[in-house]
Amino acid sequence: MNIQLNTHTINSLEVAEMVERNHRDVMRDIRNIVSQLGERKIAHTPYFLETKYEHEQNGQLYPMFLLTKKGCELYSTRMTGTKGTIFAVAYIERFNQMEQVIQQNLPTDPLELALTAALETRKEVAEIKEDVDFLKDNMRINTYQEKQLQDIVKRKVMASLGGYKSTAYEMLANKAFKSAWRDFKNHFGISTYKELPATKFDEGIQLLGFWEPSASMKFEIAAYNTQPAGATDSGWEVRN
Structure with missing residues (x-):
């Protein structure tokens, strides 16, 4: 003791x-x-x-x-x-x-004692709730959620470029992925998609669902995918 x-x-x-x-x-x-x-x-x-x-x-x-x-x-x-x-x-x-002195400062009425105890308990619960809310607001997405975002971006980019075997995918995939993630990060004001707050995960899913290449990139995609076969190897390449 x-x-x-x-x-x-x-x-x-x-x-x-x-x-x-x-x-x-x-x-x-x-x-x-x-x-x-x-x-x-x-x-x-x-x-x-x-x-x-x-x-x-x-x-x-x-x-x-x-x-x-x-x-x-x-x-x-x-x-x-x-x-x-x-x-x-x-x-x-x-x-x-x-x-x-201590006895004089304590409430003597049973109801007052009960209310005092209840108020103290309520205060403790409120403080715990504040801590939980803080953790929820600052908790980042987990690895499973990261994988879900990655899969959505992969599907959106592949569809936008005309599929995995398309000329546009071969020439523009890297640029398209960077564009999708840049739009995502700019929207949420984060430096990497892994910093996305867990509370914003659903919003992130929705945002990626709306993503599409810019007008300039769409023009490049169309140009690549309408070229004759082998054109990128004979001087027809559309530069990024």
Whole structure:
């Protein structure tokens, strides 16, 4: 068990004031206790937690301990007589005051308690929903969806060029593929089709369904596909 952030503690500076001792001496006593606990392999964290504080005069950081109520009880065993009694009264009163402050700030009406709990739960759910929405908005398409887009582009280009065995496909396939993907990327403002947000996948499918070569490319396709056989090898090639 460790000291949690919401655990009530008092610091060693306050302890030094309560027992009317130098803070350095209180720190030494606590370190001795921690060392003794360590020798017996007993965790000291349910009792003491070393931390730092900023000196109000020079702004430098100095070590101090936080003591739980159990830590105060353990420390009080180092004192006997009147001083021990005074310290016990002081820290008991201090912890009781902290408990009272917390109790005063909590709602006492059962309905109010239930509503408070419900509001906290609702807040947590809202935060989780925000995280999920963020992930959904920023998640990219998966490899299966990438393959679907690739297949659509391949079919559209092949159909536009007149088939796999057409002269236009042989001469313009690379140019046509680049054109299709360039239109796709420009529409979505991305540098590669793989960056397409998953939420935009259906829109991407629809966009590719509408794709067709530009008027200039259609002219080239027609020119290649209406040439006599072997014309591209004898000076008839239409240049890209």
